[in-house]
Amino acid sequence: xxxxxxxxxxxxxxxxxxxxxxxxxxxxxxxxxxxxxxxxxxxxxxxxxxxxxxxxxxxxxxxxxxxxxxxxxxxxxxxxxxxxxxxxxxxxxxxxxxxxxxxxxxxxxxxxxxxxxxxxxxxxxxxxxxxxxxxxxxxxxxxxxxxxxxxxxxxxxxxxxxxxxxxxxxxxxxxxx
Numbered sequence: 001x002x003x004x005x006x007x008x009x010x011x012x013x014x015x016x017x018x019x020x021x022x023x024x025x026x027x028x029x030x031x032x033x034x035x036x037x038x039x040x041x042x043x044x045x046x047x048x049x050x051x052x053x054x055x056x057x058x059x060x061x062x063x064x065x066x067x068x069x070x071x072x073x074x075x076x077x078x079x080x081x082x083x084x085x086x087x088x089x090x091x092x093x094x095x096x097x098x099x100x101x102x103x104x105x106x107x108x109x110x111x112x113x114x115x116x117x118x119x120x121x122x123x124x125x126x127x128x129x130x131x132x133x134x135x136x137x138x139x140x141x142x143x144x145x146x147x148x149x150x151x152x153x154x155x156x157x158x159x160x161x162x163x164x165x166x167x168x169x170x171x172x173x174x175x176x177x
Contacts, residue, residue, distance in 0.1 A: 003099045003132030006109065014148050017141035025134035027102015029067040036128050036137050043067030044121055044129040044145075046104035048093040048113070051082035060088060060096055064106040064117040069157035076116070076156055099132040107149050117151035 001009070011018050023035040029045045036043075049061045049071065059080050063071045077085035087093075090101055096113050097104040106129055108115035121127060122142050131138045146153075 003097070003103075003105060003109070004136070007105060007107070007131055007138070010107075010148060011138070011140070014144065016144040016148060018144070019139040020131070021137045021139065022135060023137065027100070027130065027134050032130060032137065033067055033128065036139070038126075038128050038139070040067040041120070042124045042126065042128055044106045044117075044127045045069075045071075046097075046106050046129065047071050048088040048096055048104065049073065049076050049085055050088045050092070051077055051080045051085045053080060053082045059114060060092075060110075060112050062097070062104070062106070062108045062113045062115045063156055064115065064121060064151065065157045066118065066121045069118065069120065072156055072158045075154075079116070079154065079156075097132075100134065103130040103132050103134050105129060105132050106145065106151075115149060115151040116156055117146075117149070117153055118155060118157045119153050120155070120157060122146060122153065 021036055026032045026035055029043045033040045033043045045065050045067045047063045049063050051059045053059055061076055065071050073085040094100055096110045124142055126139050127142050128139050
C-alpha cells in the first residue's frame with residue numbers, strides 16, 4: 001500500500017478530524033503553506049536525520065518541526081547519544097519515508113525510523129502536511145495526530161534566522177577630548 005492510501009486508511013479508520021486539499025505540486029514548506037492558506041508555524045516540516053551513534057552504527061529520526069523553525073541537529077545528536085547528526089541522503093530519506101522528498105508525512109511507518117515532534121508545532125488546533133504526494137495535503141486536528149502517531153515530544157528546533165529577535169541597538173561610547 002502506498003503512503004497516500006495508507007494515510008487515508010488510517011485517518012478514516014481512526015475517525016480523525018481532517019480535510020484534504022488539492023494544489024499545484026509543491027514540496028517546499030513555505031510555498032506549500034501559501035497554497036494551503038495557513039501560517040507557516042502550522043506546517044509540519046518533516047525531516048529525516050541520521051544520527052551516528054558509533055563507528056558503524058546509526059539511527060534514523062523523523063523530526064517533525066514547525067515550518068517556521070529549523071531542526072537543531074545538536075539536540076537530536078545529544079538525545080540519541082550520538083557522535084554527529086546530519087540530514088539523511090535523499091535516497092535513504094525517500095526509502096525510509098516511502099515517498100518523494102517534499103512529501104514526507106509526520107508518521108514513522110518504517111521500523112528504522114524514530115518519530116520526534118517539537119512541542120511548538122503541537123500548540124495549534126490543526127497541523128498541515130503533504131500527504132505522501134506533492135499535489136495533495138492534509139489538515140489534521142493536532143490532538144488526533146498525536147493520538148495516531150504517538151511521537152516522542154521534545155524541543156528539537158531553533159528559530160530560523162529571519163525570525164530571530166532583533167537585539168537592542170547599542171549606542172557607541174561618546175569620545176571626549
